[in-house]
Amino acid sequence: MSGAKRPKEYEKLIVKGKRCDGRKIDELRPLTIKVGVIKRANGSAYVELGKTKVYAAVYGPKELHPRRLVEDDKAVLSVKYSMLAFSVNDRARPGPNRRSTEISKVVKHALEPVIFLEEFPQLNIELIVDIIQADAGTRTAAVIAGSVALANAGIPMKGLVSACAAGKVDGEILLDLNAPEDNFGDSDLPIAMTSTDKKITLMQLDGVMTKAEIQKAIILIRKGNDYIISKQIEALKGVYQ
Amino acid sequence: MAKLSVKITKKDDKKSVVGTASKSKTVVSKKTEVVEANKAVTKNKLNVIVTVKENNNPVRIVKNVQTVKKTDTRREVEETVIVVPGDLLEDNLNVLAGLGTYRDGSKVYSKYTGLLKKRDHMITVIPLNGVYVPKKGDFVIGEIKSSNFSNWWVDIGTAFNAKLPVMAVPEFIERNADLSKFYKNGDLVFARVDSVTSDPVIPLFMKDRMCRKLYHGRVIDIIPTKVPRLIGREGTMIHLIKDSCKSVINVGQNGRVWVKGGDESLAERAIKMVEMFAYKSGLTDMVSDFLESELKNNKSKVSVSENTKS
Incomplete structure (x- = not known):
């Protein structure tokens, strides 16, 4: 990661405590959440986190196909994450690949602990996440959008899930990395947390961080997640005003 | 005294x-x-x-x-409070966690995005969205999809198909009779859920005073969790719509509403209005005002058209 050669404009990513897009080191990108954007879905959400734009749609609980995947005592949450062809500068090849399969699985495991899956035995809850525009932090945006879409679909849940990344760039711990920081930084640490008991449901680390750095990052992420959860709740309630 | x-x-x-x-x-x-x-x-x-x-x-x-x-x-209306999953509703061991809530220690949280109801010691949350989950004894409106020698297969809008056995209909059906003579594909039936088991097929029955085949009319789909709101407390809302539009209305718990006769389109608009504003307090009055004004408009329109005719 740190080995990538930086173009001239990104040679210094932090200048006088300000980042390349003008944020402070512990500041999130502007976040907007819209709910109920897809009419034919049971629940849906649209999340804009800076330049990252994500649609999430929930269908079901419905019958699960193929039938061999059916669980007799609980529902199966299936997540399909995909980056659309136009979501990055050079065309992304459509269809599942190694990266999207991984993120689908990771998002599924981030959301599963809060859903009362045992209320719908033998059924399937389908979550489809499409990335319209990718600018780092797509998996955290997918978790934010996914949990709001599930709550909008009337799926019984213990609470919401919010997600946020932190990373090390030029020796500083930054909250919510954007694309240049992600590409030319040293490490990236996305973390998802539940809204009720603040337990971690997703944690990945790309790059190298010391224990102290991770602890510092988690403190930043907790703060960021508190703000994201308030935005999620506001968006969910905003539909019924 | x-x-x-x-x-x-x-x-x-x-x-x-x-x-x-x-x-x-x-x-x-x-x-x-x-x-x-x-x-x-x-x-x-x-x-x-x-x-x-x-x-x-x-x-x-x-x-x-x-x-x-x-x-x-x-009527006295309670202010509606909207909650989302994970909202702390009460921190008290003496309250009962009702439907739509769950308990964690002494704390009671919401399970759904829905309306909060507190009555006596019971806290419940009524979800504002969701799919129909069949319960025993529910009245549902279904569409006949196909039939084999002993069953009709009925679509009731659930994940799994429902079956209507030949034995469960009020008509007497002879051995080897042509089943499409009684209920053919595309027919609507007002039936009851017989039982719900771990079996993926939901058996229905029609040997009930209320159950019948539905002829003509139109079917309106609403979100199943809003059916109780459409019916209203002691049926106030649905009676209001029935009386104003002079229509026959059957409400299935699966979110299908069958309307026939009278001012069908007005009834449909009123039902859609209930669905859209299910979260608002004082909804019955809102709908009653809407129906009143619409009926007034209709009357004036009719009299104008009569005048032009003469």
Whole structure:
């Protein structure tokens, strides 16, 4: 990661405590959440986190196909994450690949602990996440959008899930990395947390961080997640005003 | 026992009226026992008729309570509170966590995005969205999809198909009879859920007074969790729509509403309105105002068209 050669404009990513897009080191990108954007879905959400734009749609609980995947005592949450062809500068090849399969699985495991899956035995809850525009932090945006879409679909849940990344760039711990920081930084640490008991449901680390750095990052992420959860709740309630 | 409070709800229509009657001292003695209480609205006067037993003789007291104003007929509405999953509703071991909530230690949280209801010691959350999950004894509206030699297969809008066995319909069906003579594909039926098991097939039955085949009319799909709101407390909302539109309306618990006769399109608009504003308080009054104004408009339109004809 740190080995990538930086173009001239990104040679210094932090200048006088300000980042390349003008944020402070512990500041999130502007976040907007819209709910109920897809009419034919049971629940849906649209999340804009800076330049990252994500649609999430929930269908079901419905019958699960193929039938061999059916669980007799609980529902199966299936997540399909995909980056659309136009979501990055050079065309992304459509269809599942190694990266999207991984993120689908990771998002599924981030959301599963809060859903009362045992209320719908033998059924399937389908979550489809499409990335319209990718600018780092797509998996955290997918978790934010996914949990709001599930709550909008009337799926019984213990609470919401919010997600946020932190990373090390030029020796500083930054909250919510954007694309240049992600590409030319040293490490990236996305973390998802539940809204009720603040337990971690997703944690990945790309790059190298010391224990102290991770602890510092988690403190930043907790703060960021508190703000994201308030935005999620506001968006969910905003539909019924 | 000088005063007697009577709370009455008008049985046969839309607006419930609550009145208080005081018994006059001359009539009421200490041995008085209330037998019956009724109220009637005549010429905008609300009369409370109370039958009391005095010395074992029934005595009827008619008391004019008040002039009925429009505002008086409005039911008391609770302010609706919208909650989302994970909202802390109560931190108290003495409250009961009802439907739509879960308990973690002494804390009670919401499970759904929905409306919060607190009654006595019970906290419930009514979800604002969701799919239909069949329960035993539910009335549902289904569409016949296909049939084999002993069953009809019915689509009731659930994840799994429902079956209507030949034995479960009121008609007598001979051996090897052509089943499409009784219910053919595309027919609508108003049926009941027989049982729900771990089996993915949901058996229905129609040997019930209410169950029948539905002819003509139109079907409106609404979100199943909003069906209780459409029916209203003691059926107030659905009776209001039925009476105003003069339509026959059957509501299935699976979120399908069948409307026939009268002003179908007005009924459909009213039903859609209930669905859209299910989270609002004072919805019955809103719908009643809407229907009233629409009916007025329709009347004026009719009279205009009659004039132009003549």
